Amino acid sequence: MTTEAEPRDLTGALVRLRDExxxxxxxxxxxDAGSARQTRDELVGQIEDxxxxxxxxxxxxxxxxxGGSTGAGKSTLVNSLVGSSVSPAGVLRPTTRAPVLVxxxxxxxxxxxxxxxxxxxxxxxxxxxPGGLELTPTPALPAGLALLDxxxxxxxxxxxxxxxxQLLAAADSWLFVTTAARYADAVPWDLLHAAxxxxxxxxxxxxxxxxxxxxxxxxxxxxxxxxxxxxxxxxLVVPETVLADGLLPAEALAPVREWLxxxxxxxxxxxxxxxxxxxxxxxSLPPRVAVVRRALEHSLGAVEELHDAVEDVxxxxxxxxxxxxxxxxxxxxxxxxxxxxxxxxxDLMRALETRVGWLRDRVRALVTGTPPADVELxxxxxxxIDAVVHAAADRAAExxxxxxxxxxxxxxxxxxxxxxxxxxxxxxxxxxxEVRAWQGFxxxxxxxxxxxxxxxxRLASLGVNGAGLTVMLAVFVQTxxxxxxxxxxxxxxxxxxxxxxxxxxxxxxxxxxxxRARDDLLAxxxxxxxxxxxxxxxxxxxLAPSAESPERLSRALRELERAR
Amino acid sequence: xxxxxxxxxxxxxxxVELAAGRLDxxxxxxxxxxxxxxxxxxxLDLEATVxxxAGPTGAGKSSLFNALAGAExxxxxxxxxxxxxxxxxxxxxxxxxxLDWLEVPRRHGVDGGGLQGxxxxxxxxxxxxxxxxxxxxxxxxxxxxxVVWVVDPQKYAxxxxxxxYLRPLAAYGETMxxxxxxxxxxxxxxxxxxxxxxxxxxxxxGLPRVPVLLVSARTGEGLDELRRALAERVARRxxxxxRLGADVSSAAASLAADCGGxxxxx
Numbered sequence: 001m002t003t004e005a006e007p008r009d010l011t012g013a014l015v016r017l018r019d020e021x022x023x024x025x026x027x028x029x030x031x032d033a034g035s036a037r038q039t040r041d042e043l044v045g046q047i048e049d050x051x052x053x054x055x056x057x058x059x060x061x062x063x064x065x066x067g068g069s070t071g072a073g074k075s076t077l078v079n080s081l082v083g084s085s086v087s088p089a090g091v092l093r094p095t096t097r098a099p100v101l102v103x104x105x106x107x108x109x110x111x112x113x114x115x116x117x118x119x120x121x122x123x124x125x126x127x128x129x130p131g132g133l134e135l136t137p138t139p140a141l142p143a144g145l146a147l148l149d150x151x152x153x154x155x156x157x158x159x160x161x162x163x164x165x166q167l168l169a170a171a172d173s174w175l176f177v178t179t180a181a182r183y184a185d186a187v188p189w190d191l192l193h194a195a196x197x198x199x200x201x202x203x204x205x206x207x208x209x210x211x212x213x214x215x216x217x218x219x220x221x222x223x224x225x226x227x228x229x230x231x232x233x234x235x236l237v238v239p240e241t242v243l244a245d246g247l248l249p250a251e252a253l254a255p256v257r258e259w260l261x262x263x264x265x266x267x268x269x270x271x272x273x274x275x276x277x278x279x280x281x282x283x284s285l286p287p288r289v290a291v292v293r294r295a296l297e298h299s300l301g302a303v304e305e306l307h308d309a310v311e312d313v314x315x316x317x318x319x320x321x322x323x324x325x326x327x328x329x330x331x332x333x334x335x336x337x338x339x340x341x342x343x344x345x346x347d348l349m350r351a352l353e354t355r356v357g358w359l360r361d362r363v364r365a366l367v368t369g370t371p372p373a374d375v376e377l378x379x380x381x382x383x384x385i386d387a388v389v390h391a392a393a394d395r396a397a398e399x400x401x402x403x404x405x406x407x408x409x410x411x412x413x414x415x416x417x418x419x420x421x422x423x424x425x426x427x428x429x430x431x432x433x434e435v436r437a438w439q440g441f442x443x444x445x446x447x448x449x450x451x452x453x454x455x456x457x458r459l460a461s462l463g464v465n466g467a468g469l470t471v472m473l474a475v476f477v478q479t480x481x482x483x484x485x486x487x488x489x490x491x492x493x494x495x496x497x498x499x500x501x502x503x504x505x506x507x508x509x510x511x512x513x514x515x516r517a518r519d520d521l522l523a524x525x526x527x528x529x530x531x532x533x534x535x536x537x538x539x540x541x542x543l544a545p546s547a548e549s550p551e552r553l554s555r556a557l558r559e560l561e562r563a564r
Numbered sequence: 565x566x567x568x569x570x571x572x573x574x575x576x577x578x579x580v581e582l583a584a585g586r587l588d589x590x591x592x593x594x595x596x597x598x599x600x601x602x603x604x605x606x607x608l609d610l611e612a613t614v615x616x617x618a619g620p621t622g623a624g625k626s627s628l629f630n631a632l633a634g635a636e637x638x639x640x641x642x643x644x645x646x647x648x649x650x651x652x653x654x655x656x657x658x659x660x661x662x663l664d665w666l667e668v669p670r671r672h673g674v675d676g677g678g679l680q681g682x683x684x685x686x687x688x689x690x691x692x693x694x695x696x697x698x699x700x701x702x703x704x705x706x707x708x709x710x711v712v713w714v715v716d717p718q719k720y721a722x723x724x725x726x727x728x729y730l731r732p733l734a735a736y737g738e739t740m741x742x743x744x745x746x747x748x749x750x751x752x753x754x755x756x757x758x759x760x761x762x763x764x765x766x767x768x769x770g771l772p773r774v775p776v777l778l779v780s781a782r783t784g785e786g787l788d789e790l791r792r793a794l795a796e797r798v799a800r801r802x803x804x805x806x807r808l809g810a811d812v813s814s815a816a817a818s819l820a821a822d823c824g825g826x827x828x829x830x
Contacts, residue, residue, distance in 0.1 A: 071718035156726045156765060181622030181718055184644035184692040208718075213642035220643045224693075 010055050013560040017285070018047040020556045024292055025545040028299050029412035036295030039288055042169060046281065049170035053116045054278055061107045062145050062263075062270045063116065065167050068177035069188055070152035073207045077177060077238070078102060078149045080248040081260060082140045087149040089246060098123070098132050099167055103146035105137040111146065117170055130159070142264040147175075154187040165191075172274045173201040179208040180240070183221045189228070196230055199280015201273045203234040205256060210240050234259065282564060289557050296550045302409045303544040307537060309403035309410075314533040317396035321388055321525050325518060330384045330476045381472055382435045389431045389525055393423035393532050400536055413539045424532050434524040442517050443468040449513065474514035475521065569805055572812045573602055579819055587822045595815035601706065602808045609659040613803040614666065614683045615794060616704050619714035620725060621645040621689035621697075624745040627781035628714055629653065629686035632791065637672045638686045645692040650704055655798075656680035666707055678795045691724040705729075709803035710739050712790075716746040717755075720762045726769055734770030735814040739807045741775050742766065743790060748780040 022044050026037045053060070066074050075089035078100070087100040099120075101111055112122055112135060120133035141147065150167040151160035168174060174195055178188055183206060195202045204225070209217055218237050225233050236255045241248065250257070263269055324330065401421035404410030414420055446467040577599045583592045617625045626640035626647050633653040640646060652668040658681065663671055668685060687704055688697035705711050715725065733740070744762060747755055759776055766774055777793065779786035797803050 069718075070721055154723055155721050156723050156768075157721075158723075161723065179718060180642065181644065181716065184621055184694075185724075186691055186693050186695075187724065189693050210642070216642050217644075 010560070010563045011052065013556070013563040014047055014051055014055060017289070017553075017556040017560055018044055018052075020549070020553050021047075021289070021292065024296060024549060024553070025543065026292075026295055026299055027543040028302055028409040030295070030298050030302055030409050032295045032298060033409075036292050039291045042165070043285070043288055043292070045166050046169040049117045049119070049166060051278075051281055054172070054274070057110075057115070058274070060110045060115070061103060061143065062172045062274055063148060063170065064145060064173050064175050065148045065150050065171035066175045066177060067150045067153060067164055067168050067171075067191070068205075069179070069182045069185060070155040072152075072177045072179050072182060073238075074152075074177045075100075075149055076243065076246065076248060077205060077207065077253075077256065078147055079246065080253050081147065081257065082138050083247070084138070084140070085246055086136045086138065098130055098134050099151060099163065100134045100136055100149045101146055102136045102138055102141055102149070104141050104143040105139060106143045107146060108135065108137050111135060117167070119166075144267060144270060145260075145264050153191055154185065168195075168200075171200065172277050173203070175203050175205060177205045177207055178221075180206065180210060180213060180217045181208070183217065184224070189224075192230060193228065196228070198284040199277065201277045201280075202230070203236065203259070205236045205238060207238045208240045209237055214239060282560075285560065286557060289553060293550050293553050296545055296553070299409075299545050300547060300550070302407065303540060305407070306404060306410055306413075306540055310400050310533050310536045313396045313399040313403065314529050316399075317392040317529055318522070318526050320392045320395075321529075322522055324388050324392075325385075325476065325521065330381075330388065377469060378439055378472075382432060382439070385435050385521070386428060386431045389528060390423055390428055393427055393529060396529065397422050397424075397532065397535075400533070404536070413543075417535065417539055420535060424535060427528065427532060430531070431528055434528055435521075438517070438521050438524055439468070439472065441520055442471050442513075445513055445516065446471060449509070471510060471513045471517055474510050475518045569602075569606075569809055569812070572809070572816075573599060573606075576812050576815055579816070583819055583822075587819060591818045591822050595819055598811045598815045602811060604665060605707070605804060605808060608662040608665055610804050611801050612658045612662055612681050612683055613794075613798045613801070614662070614685065614707065614709045615797075615803075616685040616687055616708035616711050617714050618687050618690065618701055618705055618711050618729075619745075620691040620716075620719045620722060623689075623714045623716040623719060624781050625689075625714045626651075626686050628743065628745055628779065629684065631781045631784065631787055632677075632684060632794075633672070633674050634676070635672070635674070637674075645689045645694055645697060647686060647688045648694065648697060649688065650700065651686045653682075653684040653686075655682040655684075658683055666704065668704075677791055679791070679798055681801065682794060682798045684794075690729070691719075691722065709807045710741070710794075710797060711736075712794075713740060713742045714745050715742065715762070716744070717750055717758055720744060720758070721765060726765060730766065730769040730771060735817070736807075736810050737771045737774050739803070739810055740771070741777065741790075741793060743777045743779050743786075745779050745781055747778040747785055748783045 021040055024040050026033050026040060066078055068074050073089075075087040078087050079085050079089060082102055086102055103111060110116075117133060121131065122135055123132045124135050148167060148171070151157075151164045153161055153164045153168075155161065168191065176188070176192065176195075178185075182188065192202070204221075206218060206221055214237060218235065222231075222235060225231055225235070236259060238248065238256065239252050241252045243249075263273075398421050401414060404414055419425075443464055447464050450464065450467075576595060580592055580596045580599060583595070617629055619625050621644045624640070626638040629638050629651070630636050630640060637653055638647060638651045649670065650666075650668045651670040651672070652663060652666070653672050653674045654663070655674050655677070656679075662683065666683070666685070685704060685708065687701050688694070690698045690701045713725070713730070719725065742762070744759060750758060755778060759778060763776055766772065766776070775793065777786055777790050779790055781787075
């Protein structure tokens with residue numbers, strides 16, 4: 001691959017444009033993506049199959065591609081021009097499967113390497129296999145002009161249609177064959193319009209014309225050509241006739257023969273055709289590249305939109321968890337019940353309620369006596385946080401899927417991964433692990449605090465386990481300060497005095513530790529949610545075009561314009 | 565026969581109602597259109613059989629139409645595309661309401677050939693540069709009881725025929741025939757292999773049992789066979805019901821596919 005970057009090097013500029021185009025990512029299913037992908041592939045193909053070989057060797061023979069509808073008689077025409085059966089013809093449609101290239105033996109060296117149409121393997125000796133290009137040298141064709149019989153443009157065999165498009169894009173000139181029955185078909189006209197728009201040199205053969213209808217049909221076709229900006233096109237009329245040994249008789253073929261002989265004899269006319277098509281092809285690049293660039297920009301816009309949607313809903317989910325933790329609402333239900341069991345209920349507690357040290361004693365008793373109440377409290381905290389995180393993740397996934405399904409690219413991505421509209425199945429387990437790790441972190445924190453002796457005597461007196469549980473609970477109540485409502489809730493049926501709880505939760509050391517514990521909890525939840533959000537973004541990332549690619553395309557195009 | 569169809573139509577109408585807002589709106593709309601159309605067709609002359617000749621430009625639809633009618637009713641010609649509006653040939657006494665429903669303004673009365681009750685429609689092409697022709701064809705083949713696809717040796721393998729029409733209409737195999745016209749242009753051996761190639765393509769389209777008749781509007785070859793095939797369907801007077809039945813099946817299958825379940829009893 002040539003990569004030298006001399007400023008006026010057309011070949012180098014074409015190579016760079018081709019490489020840029022080939023690297024363009026248009027895999028997101030946007031409304032214009034399908035046609036832009038096709039344009040991208042056609043451009044890459046045309047640069048590779050036609051522009052590069054032609055620019056590198058302006059003196060190579062003129063490549064005339066014979067194209068047209070299925071059953072129009074392309075192969076019979078080529079065979080008749082050469083005077084022997086070089087391309088299989090027949091009544092079964094579609095006939096030509098491997099394209100046949102006919103040229104003078106002296107010209108074979110131009111075509112037998114991968115100079116033109118590098119993607120097609122060369123074969124000789126009539127063994128033309130699909131995916132190949134059959135080379136047939138014959139002295140019947142003068143040097144300087146090669147004929148390439150291409151497959152049909154409109155048959156049910158899709159690979160034939162694609163190959164025909166590729167070959168027509170590689171042509172120095174088209175010899176387009178239609179018939180009296182087909183000349184108004186929509187498909188060939190689409191291709192003729194493409195030839196017009198790309199400035200490709202074009203001649204038209206109207207084949208199989210019943211003699212009595214020749215004038216009427218040819219006139220009508222000329223009118224249609226003129227109406228569509230193709231009035232200059234050479235029209236060659238071949239009558240419907242009985243074939244002799246599969247070939248057209250000389251007099252039926254005469255108009256085409258004469259025209260081709262003229263071209264063969266006139267090197268200047270050939271060079272003019274080559275130059276005209278080359279100029280047309282180069283001129284056609286900017287608007288076609290612009291189509292790709294526009295689709296690329298749409299694609300980048302869609303990537304950003306989809307990314308933002310995921311970021312938004314998961315940020316909202318984290319805020320939701322944060323809000324729930326701060327609001328103290330976790331301190332209800334199961335957690336509250338377990339808390340009451342820890343602090344105890346009944347006469348004993350009431351008797352102790354005036355003593356600030358009641359909780360210390362109580363908790364110490366719990367620790368030494370190892371009743372299950374504190375274990376259950378830990379479990380209840382864990383279950384409550386699990387539930388809150390899971391519900392938030394569920395809602396986030398549902399909202400993200402909803403936002404994605406609002407546009408086509410997002411809808412297509414969602415079909416690639418099932419069940420994205422709910423929290424991931426492993427989230428519950430991951431959350432349980434994280435909450436347990438968080439509880440471990442709190443006990444570690446309390447232990448460190450005790451070791452550093454900075455802690456107050458009151459907290460220290462609770463012991464590690466008691467202090468840990470207290471901090472854990474404090475995370476839920478310790479928000480904008482302790483409110484009466486929170487105390488009432490925390491006190492529950494034990495009717496604990498305000499002072500008792502104030503003493504515990506109001507302790508500066510407890511407040512500081514609770515703040516750190518909450519930050520740690522939220523950091524863990526953020527990581528959990530990020531993992532769930534990645535299920536969406538991981539689908540998107542591999543399909544996202546590089547942000548610079550539109551500009552790189554334009555730069556390659558500007559470079560090409562300077563090199564011309 | 566018609567009772568069974570009534571029951572299935574009622575079930576489909578119910579399904580459409582239930583599906584509204586739940587399934588793909590395009591499918592629901594298509595199924596609803598089938599219910600409405602079936603209701604209209606059942607209210608018209610059920611004894612009559614509406615047969616449409618559809619095909620690419622230049623296949624010889626108008627020539628075949630004239631040959632079957634035994635008169636130059638439709639203009640055939642060399643300029644492509646020749647026919648831009650539908651023409652009807654009507655055998656015997658057929659209610660005008662049916663023809664009004666078909667929206668075919670050009671009508672001709674025809675006699676003979678044991679085809680009493682046949683409404684034969686000559687359609688424009690579907691593959692020319694004239695987009696309006698294609699739209700007219702697509703309108704009429706939704707209404708016709710039987711479609712005869714007229715093709716020729718040049719165009720029988722075109723993507724425009726197979727990809728756009730025959731494959732999507734695979735559920736309508738019972739309500740179509742294929743006529744390979746211009747048979748006189750080929751030698752007998754070439755014609756036979758052409759026909760088997762066409763049959764192979766039809767199998768790939770999902771239409772393995774559709775009869776392929778070899779005809780030539782110019783020489784009259786094969787016309788009797790085509791006339792017999794039409795006469796048989798006209799005499800049975802079941803073509804309309806059969807077509808509507810195929811409509812209901814395909815609509816039910818389409819809704820069921822969108823449900824992710826199977827159609828059950830509809």
